[in-house]
Amino acid sequence: MAQPAFVSQLDPDRAEFYRHLLRQMLLVRRFEERAGEAYAQGRIGGFCHLYIGQEAVAVGALTALRKDDYVFASYREHAHAIVQGTSVSTVMAELFGRAGGCSGGKGGSMHLFDVGHNFLGGHGIVGSHLPLAAGAGFAIKYRDTDQVVICFFGEAAVNIGAFHETLNMAALWGLPVVFLCENNRYGMGTALERAAAVYDVYRRACSYDMAEETVDGMDVLAVHEATTRAVERARVERLPTLIEARTYRYMGHSMADPIHGHYRTKEELEEQKQKDPILDLQVRMAEGNLLDDGALRVMKQAVEEEIDAAMAFAEQSPEPAPEALFTDVYRE
Amino acid sequence: MPTLTYRDALNQALREEMERDPSVFLMGEEVGVYQGAYKVSRGLLEAFGPLRVVDTPIAELGFAGVGVGAAMVGLRPVIEFMTWNFALLAIDQLVNSAAKMLYMSGGQIPIPVVFRGPGGAALQLAAQHSQAFESWYAHIPGLKVVAPATPHDAKGLLKTAIRDDNPVVFLEGEMLYNAKGDVPDEEYTIPLGAADVKREGGDVTIICHSKTVAVALKAATRLAEELGVSAEVVDLRTIRPLDTAAIASSVRKTNRCVVVEEGWPFCGVGAQVVDEVQREAFDDLDAPVIRVTGADVPMPYNKQLERAAKPDPDKVIAAVKRVTYLD
Numbered sequence: 001m002a003q004p005a006f007v008s009q010l011d012p013d014r015a016e017f018y019r020h021l022l023r024q025m026l027l028v029r030r031f032e033e034r035a036g037e038a039y040a041q042g043r044i045g046g047f048c049h050l051y052i053g054q055e056a057v058a059v060g061a062l063t064a065l066r067k068d069d070y071v072f073a074s075y076r077e078h079a080h081a082i083v084q085g086t087s088v089s090t091v092m093a094e095l096f097g098r099a100g101g102c103s104g105g106k107g108g109s110m111h112l113f114d115v116g117h118n119f120l121g122g123h124g125i126v127g128s129h130l131p132l133a134a135g136a137g138f139a140i141k142y143r144d145t146d147q148v149v150i151c152f153f154g155e156a157a158v159n160i161g162a163f164h165e166t167l168n169m170a171a172l173w174g175l176p177v178v179f180l181c182e183n184n185r186y187g188m189g190t191a192l193e194r195a196a197a198v199y200d201v202y203r204r205a206c207s208y209d210m211a212e213e214t215v216d217g218m219d220v221l222a223v224h225e226a227t228t229r230a231v232e233r234a235r236v237e238r239l240p241t242l243i244e245a246r247t248y249r250y251m252g253h254s255m256a257d258p259i260h261g262h263y264r265t266k267e268e269l270e271e272q273k274q275k276d277p278i279l280d281l282q283v284r285m286a287e288g289n290l291l292d293d294g295a296l297r298v299m300k301q302a303v304e305e306e307i308d309a310a311m312a313f314a315e316q317s318p319e320p321a322p323e324a325l326f327t328d329v330y331r332e
Numbered sequence: 333m334p335t336l337t338y339r340d341a342l343n344q345a346l347r348e349e350m351e352r353d354p355s356v357f358l359m360g361e362e363v364g365v366y367q368g369a370y371k372v373s374r375g376l377l378e379a380f381g382p383l384r385v386v387d388t389p390i391a392e393l394g395f396a397g398v399g400v401g402a403a404m405v406g407l408r409p410v411i412e413f414m415t416w417n418f419a420l421l422a423i424d425q426l427v428n429s430a431a432k433m434l435y436m437s438g439g440q441i442p443i444p445v446v447f448r449g450p451g452g453a454a455l456q457l458a459a460q461h462s463q464a465f466e467s468w469y470a471h472i473p474g475l476k477v478v479a480p481a482t483p484h485d486a487k488g489l490l491k492t493a494i495r496d497d498n499p500v501v502f503l504e505g506e507m508l509y510n511a512k513g514d515v516p517d518e519e520y521t522i523p524l525g526a527a528d529v530k531r532e533g534g535d536v537t538i539i540c541h542s543k544t545v546a547v548a549l550k551a552a553t554r555l556a557e558e559l560g561v562s563a564e565v566v567d568l569r570t571i572r573p574l575d576t577a578a579i580a581s582s583v584r585k586t587n588r589c590v591v592v593e594e595g596w597p598f599c600g601v602g603a604q605v606v607d608e609v610q611r612e613a614f615d616d617l618d619a620p621v622i623r624v625t626g627a628d629v630p631m632p633y634n635k636q637l638e639r640a641a642k643p644d645p646d647k648v649i650a651a652v653k654r655v656t657y658l659d
Contacts, residue, residue: 070405104438113437120404120441125428131394132429135401135409142357142383142407165394172389328439329473331497 010221010288018285019299021063021220025055025278026303028079031088032251034307035078035095039255043315044095048109049076053250056277057182058083058152060223061245064231065150068118070140072133073152075110075124080152085117088306089313100317104324126187127153127160130179134166137175141238148234149177150227155244156187158201167242171208176234178227180243182217188253189263202244210242217247218277248272333516339509341483342372345490346410348519350380353408356494359386359395360412360449369414370450370509396422396447400429400499403445408494413449416465416503422447423468430499431474442497448490450506451479452543452594453631456638462631464595466541469501470572470604476524477571479503481545483513485569488522496524505543525573529582533564536588536652539579539605541568544592544624544643551648559649561656571601579605580612587618588655592643597625619655624648 010018032050039048051058058079062071065084073080081091086102094101095109102114103122112122120136123129133151140147157163158181170177181201185192193199205212211233215226223245230241250273252259260266285291336344350356357380362369364377364387377385388395392413399409413419419426430443453462470477476498480486486504493500505511530545531552540548545567552563566582568575583589589609591602602623609621627641653659 072401101438103436103440106438107436111436113440115437115440121433121437123429125424128397128424128428131397131425132401132404134394135398135403136405137401138398139402139405139407142402162393162397165389165391166397168389169391169394169398328435328437330476331434331439331442 010284010290012288012290015290018281018290021059021224022278022281022285022291023299023303024059024063024083025220025281026300027088027306028055028058028082029278030303030307031078031082031092031310034311035092036251036255038095038311044109045097046108047075048095048255049253050251050255051076051079051249053272054182054184054217054247055079056220056223057180057217057245057247060220061150061180061227064224064227065148069147070118070120070136070149072120072129072136072149073122074126074129074154074157075122076154077112077122077152078109081112081114081119081122084114084119086112086114086119088310092310092314093317096314096317098314098317099320099324100313105320106324106328127157127162129153130157130162130166133177134170134175137170137177138173140176141174146235147176148231150180151177152180152182154187155181155183155185155192155201156190156195158204159195167205167208167210167240170240171210174238175240176238177240178230178234178243179240180227180245182247183244184247184249186253186263188257191263200244202242205242210240212242212244214244214246217245218275218280220277220281248275333514335512336483336515337509338483338486338504338511338513339370339372341487341515342490342504343374344515345487346373346376347379349491349494350376350384355406356408356410357384357386358410358412359388359399361388361390361414363387363412372509373412392418392422393425396425397429399445399447400425400433400443403443404433404441408444410446410448410494413447415461415506416449416451417461417463419447419449426469426475426499426501427472431472435474443499444497446490446493446500446502448502448504450509451503452505452507453638453642454506456633456635458633459630464593464626466503466571466593467595467600470601474499475572476500477503478524478569479542479571480569481505481508481542481567483511483515485522485528487515488520489524489569492521492524495521500524503542507543522569524570525575526569527575527578528567528569529564530567531563531565533562533586535562535586536590536656537564537566537582537586538590538592538648538652539566539568540592541571541601542594544594547643547645548592548648551645551652554645555649555652559658561652561658563652574604574608576608576612579608583609583613584616587616589617589621590624590648590651590655591621592624592648594626594643597623597628600625619657622651622655624651
């Protein structure tokens with residue numbers, strides 16, 4: 001069996017924070033499981049990329065930000081929107097394509113947006129949102145504020161030109177952007193070692209003289225600490241960082257894809273599930289006497305009720321009006 | 333009224349809009365220290381500093397995306413492509429990010445960005461540097477497409493484009509930068525989507541834009557002198573939104589129409605214009621509409637072949653003769 005991902009010692013004074021991390025991870029896990037069920041029932045359409053297994057990355061990283069910081073993500077972004085503050089109800093309603101969705105039902109699973117929480121997508125072309133994140137970083141420099149941008153992307157994005165063009169400009173111009181690569185090992189069915197001459201994503205930062213760090217992406221506290229360091233570097237020194245979080249997805253690339261098969265074995269998947277980031281934190285908190293079974297049960301119950309309410313909201317939210325087809329093409 | 337080149341008219345527009353609105357900045361290859369590959373940005377670095385006149389690496393996709401991202405959070409970038417030929421490397425950001433962001437965010441995120449630079453053929457620059465892409469961008473809902481023909485229009489339209497809350501593709505004529513024309517001293521803007529009758533006439537409508545306006549005007553002068561044909565020259569100025577009312581009203585008056593463009597014929601701007609004409613003025617037409625376009629080939633280097641590939645007054649006159657049954 002794999003070693004549990006103990007990295008940092010739990011601090012009893014931060015019990016409340018750990019409970020918050022645990023609750024957020026449980027929330028996005030259950031959100032994704034319920035979304036998967038709804039997809040199987042045909043109530044969610046299109047492509048639906050679930051985040052199950054990777055929760056420690058979004059939760060650990062986004063809890064290191066301030067509310068006025070900007071967040072960009074790829075198409076596997078339900079969790080990032082939720083952790084950033086978008087209500088689970090409006091995210092679920094968006095998956096259902098309803099008017100009450102965070103993008104009015106016009107974006108769907110891959111295009112969640114919530115300007116009120118500085119959640120700026122939800123982008124469906126691999127790598128295309130990295131320059132957008134640099135643009136928000138440029139605006140921060142332009143306005144001379146101390147905000148920070150964080151940009152999440154998968155390891156398959158590091159082989160596309162946009163990655164290199166963006167990291168070069170971010171380093172050259174000193175843009176306050178944290179580039180967080182979620183290395184879940186597979187771009188759809190292509191293992192990183194079959195697509196990249198250099199396996200270690202973080203090593204690419206040296207091409208741009210950029211700070212880098214690699215972190216266990218199954219350890220929410222390690223992700224939080226690494227991101228905190230990078231955010232500080234961006235906020236104070238206005239310098240970018242490339243973080244590589246080594247993580248793993250427990251589901252297929254999207255709901256339309258097999259969970260295992262030609263590209264990875266069931267045994268590998270089962271082994272990785274032993275490192276479940278949620279169980280890992282639960283165990284560590286229990287060992288530190290920071291969480292008992294009763295409290296965990298109450299937390300899980302509250303999460304379930306929140307998702308129940310989100311499902312109900314999504315189901316009851318109206319379809320977009322027919323005239324919505326032609327609105328929002330141009331700003332008048 | 334002062335006479336300015338097309339280049340200096342654009343420069344004035346940039347300067348005035350940057351003075352007027354601190355959220356406007358210019359970014360692109362060689363726009364700063366080098367003063368612009370075509371000198372459109374001359375003096376702007378000195379006037380506004382390196383944060384607002386930003387030299388970029390050769391990374392079209394990257395800096396186009398930086399522009400879109402900056403627009404997402406409220407700045408008003410003007411992104412210069414050294415030529416639109418190189419913008420093909422950036423087209424994902426124009427089509428997938430800029431054009432769709434407002435729609436797929438349910439109306440939350442407008443993208444007030446201008447992408448501008450020279451397009452069309454110059455002289456013997458061969459296949460990869462001689463392309464007119466108006467129809468490519470005009471195809472995309474969410475983009476506006478502007479292609480001015482004169483210094484006056486270039487200035488007024490660029491100012492409007494910068495103030496517009498939508499992504500605007502602004503195609504300048506590479507061969508027009510030295511063209512001179514009257515530009516008023518006083519502040520003015522020109523609305524997007526408004527065509528302009530550059531010459532009035534009663535026998536035939538010639539619809540054109542950008543560099544082909546001068547071609548059409550030369551043809552119109554000769555048509556009047558040599559054949560006694562009175563041609564009306566309608567400059568579209570904006571390809572999207574298209575001024576269908578102006579097109580229809582001219583064709584209803586003349587009953588004959590020729591459409592001239594530098595781009596390739598297949599699915600070109602003229603194809604869209606012809607569609608509008610047949611629907612809006614079917615009963616008014618006395619002849620099929622004829623199109624004059626760039627030849628349906630990659631641009632050759634050889635001077636004679638290149639000349640043969642481009643629209644010119646002779647080709648326009650030949651087309652007018654056909655629609656007026658004079659040949």
